[in-house]
Amino acid sequence: MYRVYSLSKHWICLFPQHGPGRKHERRIALATWQQEIVDLDPRPLVKGLIHSDGCRVLNWVNGTPYPRYHFHNVSPDIRAIFGRAGDQLGIEWRQNNRVSLSVARCDSVALLDEFVGPKR
Numbered sequence: 001m002y003r004v005y006s007l008s009k010h011w012i013c014l015f016p017q018h019g020p021g022r023k024h025e026r027r028i029a030l031a032t033w034q035q036e037i038v039d040l041d042p043r044p045l046v047k048g049l050i051h052s053d054g055c056r057v058l059n060w061v062n063g064t065p066y067p068r069y070h071f072h073n074v075s076p077d078i079r080a081i082f083g084r085a086g087d088q089l090g091i092e093w094r095q096n097n098r099v100s101l102s103v104a105r106c107d108s109v110a111l112l113d114e115f116v117g118p119k120r
Helices: 032-040 043-053 076-089 106-115
Strands: 054-061 064-072 094-097 100-103
Touching: 032 076, 043 054, 043 064, 043 076, 043 106, 064 106, 076 100, 100 106
Parallel strands: none
Antiparallel strands: 054 064, 064 100, 094 100
8 A cells, every 4th residue: 555645835736636626527637647657557546546436346136246346436537537547457347327437247347356455
């Protein structure tokens, strides 16, 4: 686990996504340097997004449990960031509703299970 602390008054320079107003009402995009890090290994980003705005549930079909992941965020930009990182990992995801994405394919769920782990 990593913990990052910043006492800088230049928070906006360090993380340009931080700003006034509601996240879902303003543009959210990874800076070039952030996207380069994600491109090297998108797993930490996906794990963090699921731990902050997602969950792993059991979907019961005819008495049989099927695990799946849900990612819920009102910001279309953040959902797109999750989707792009999932695409990089070969995770099949679907738009579940207006503000949620789901991962239900067995191989994609198994891939997420390898690195997401339980919420803490």
